[in-house]
């Protein structure tokens with residue numbers, strides 16, 4: 203298991219998610235990132251010269267490894283679990299874990315298995331019939347030094363997947379705090 207995977211998987215899987223309304227996100231610099239409803243990859247790519255994705259792990263997990271809430275959001279199917287790091291100019295910016303139900307990997311969406319290092323968001327948001335809902339936010343740091351994470355459900359041709367993203371310290375989400 204990669205170091206990033208070992209470090210961040212337990213954090214994001216143990217996160218306590220709260221509705222967007224529980225946080226005062228409007229008019230904050232991090233809020234604009236956390237509330238992004240279109241592709242996060244596209245937004246990140248605007249903040250660097252080279253935006254890249256590295257797959258840390260991709261495996262099929264049985265539905266008994268899903269939490270109650272995950273089942274409520276995406277159903278009872280076994281899932282493809284994809285974990286990646288999104289890099290901006292070689293700096294690790296986001297750790298992401300996506301659960302794609304096997305039932306979603308049907309028809310035109312069978313190609314999601316073969317994404318490799320191309321960003322999931324480019325594929326999903328290139329499809330007309332895609333949207334994001336069920337957005338929730340967690341702070342995995344402290345009040346003084348927040349480490350933001352978000353979880354949302356993406357729909358592609360009416361088929362769901364669940365994406366959890368942890369914004370790492372070097373990401374532009376903290377640009378103001380980093381003094382950039």
Ligand SMILES: C=C(O[C@@H]1C=C(C(=O)O)C=C[C@H]1O)C(=O)O
Pocket residue numbers: 240241242243244255284285286288296298299300320321322323324326365367
């Ligand atoms: C869901 C998006 O795709 C991003 C890319 C991912 C990947 O390639 O696995 C995972 C999560 C996202 O941060 C997006 O761009 O909004």
